[in-house]
Amino acid sequence: MSTQVKAAELQMPEKHYINATYGIRSWLLTTDHKRIALLYLASVTLFFFIGGFFAMMIRLHLLTPSGYLLTPDTYNRMFTMHGVAMIFFFLIPSIPAVLGNFLIPLMIGAKDLAFPKINLLSWYVYVVGGAFTLWSMVNGGLDTGWTFYTPLSTVYSNSAVAPAVVGIFITGFSSILTGLNFLVTIHTMRAPGMTWFRLPLFVWAHYATSIVMILGTPVVAITLALAGMERLFGLGFFNPAMGGDPILFQHLFWFYSHPAVYIMILPSMGVISELISTFSRKKLFGYHFVAAASLAIAVIGFLVWTHHMFVTGQSTYAAVAFSFLTFLVAVPSAVKTFNWTATLFGGSISFDTPMLYTFGFLGLFLIGGLTGLFLGSLGTDIHIHDTYFVVAHFHYIMVGGAVMGYLGGLHFWWPKMTGRMYPEWLARISALVLFVGFNLTFFPQFLLGYLGMPRRYHVYPPEFQVYNVMSTAGASILAIGYLTPMIYLTWSAFFGKVAGDNPWPATGLEWKTQSPPLTENFEVTPIVTWEPYDFHNRPDLGLDVPGGGHGPRVVAPAHGDD
């Protein structure tokens, strides 16, 4: 008794946010959160491929022990610019500014974010910051490492540090404005009946992310401002030659940049919560715990920053305390992972593309998270500090976690954003290619790091070549895994099969409106009377649920029967 209509019979809605108005001005001056999300999508994709290009240069260079492609100086610039492009201009804005921007108002039943003009402003701020940074990249580049450690960055580096620092300083405000907008929106713009514990976990994750953006980003802004002034006007806060303290810079920098890791991973966790429930056809196990774990990660995440500085000669007692707190932050992450796994149990699991990314996330995040504990232990950290072990660890979190979640979310909500489906089989294959490529790239780096290959060096002893060749080969596969979705997603936005309002079907409020939505999101402000992820009591989804879900195992194929 499926009420689902075959996709081929569906029609695109007559009026939606994409065809509401025309012309370049209607995009560049829009205050519609959905259009701003697409502007962000275009700009973060650009930076992703810029950062990816630098990554390919690094990997190609490391194909041979003596490095055949780049001069040592250029090599330094490549890994620095890879980090800067990927962290500040892709990972931090990726899920919040693209998916969060598009979805939060839809998910809570609002017409827009609380401050639509500030939302547009944040994109312009991002673009201006990005322009400064690009300017630095094409005018000699940057060779300080993405961490801008002083006094290298303020006194000794001969690269274009100043414009990059200015650019990142400016971009920080884009992040602050986005966080502010989300936080206020979630507080005051919810539709009638959308209580705090009916919020989708994607929204909870963004609430936690916003807290980190609001409390952390201003600190790195002032820190980079001080470092910038030091470089430009010779102030001395971080310059030991003038009585300043470079370790102070590291403290201030990591006070933001460790929580920034949670800016990158928390939204991805939010995406995974949505995906895992939808493709298991099951209420998320332990909703309240998953929501609270997001907040706990945001709070404890602020108390662990000096685990990046165990070898700076800081007080042993401080190191012990920070090591302990680092272990503590693993607890809420584990709570989430256990709850996701428990959600799978007894669910009616389907292997659509978003779910493949979810499984990828689960495995890779697990490895990334557990190796984080190696690094958080004082003794082990001294051995593997500044080696490829660290590189592999954070790529498992950032790429295996954050980017997998981003791509999974992008596929999941692509029909909502564009009204059209991507080619399913191509998407599944490219998700698999990506998973294989990722592991081939980064797993050998764990071994390399454990054997003692330091990061950021342009040469290495010949005995490490096998692993480096594997890693470079993996990077090439990974590149294909990223290029394919970009091509078919772009194609499908224009020529894909029409998706309909709720192709999966999923339970969120965003699926109750047409795809793509109206500029005002909903024709009438919805009134929420149901609990989140309650597949069993949602006859409107057209799922066949015998006995209200208490009978035999629920079988409901995800995506029609095509």
Next chain:
Amino acid sequence: MHRTGALFGQFKTLEQQKDTATLGMWVFLITEIMFFGGIMLAYTINRHVYFPAFAMGSNTLDLFLGGSNTVVLLASSFTMAMAVWSAQVGKKQLITIFLSLTILLGFVFFGVKYVEYGQKFHHHLVPGKNFDIFYCVNNPSKCEDIKPADLEKEAEELQKAVKADPDLNAHAQLYFSAYFGMTGLHALHMVIGAGLLFWLLKESVAGKFTAQYNTPVDIVGLYWHFVDIVWIYLFPLLYLIDRHK
């Protein structure tokens, strides 16, 4: 999103709009606290490490000018609060008067700051090549705005401080880096605040603010008070602690 009168399209009621705007400003002020927090931390740590140099730096500041500016800012906070009250009770003329007074006091602050910064330039106390904490003591004729008795006292204090910290000049430079960084950042916020006040003034002259709709006055008021509070912290940190020790 279309606007109906004072109500922006994304909101359902004026009340919701006001709550949202107010919460937005409070959250923004939290980010500002973190922003100022970073530089205040850098200042505090350096003050702890280079105590004699920082105390010496405090001694060179003009307590009278700094104190007057504190009074001026407190008064401006009062007039701002009165402007907010006038808006809440819908007294349109009073809003304009109090906003004008607030702007006026803001400019008095800028004037005093101009004099203070000017002195620092004349006394070679701006970080950079020509920074010299001993300049006035060694060239009394160039610093005629300081009373001879005060200069003598300063010379004495400098001698003591050099004994405690031979690299006094470098570390005093750190103090003045912090001084210009913190007061400069504060002044920048005042400039933005003054800009906002001019905008409010324009709107208020046009009669836009009523007892029903006065959110902009309210939230600019919050911002102005915040900038004021920052100064309330800067004044003791920079001028008062460890003076003449």
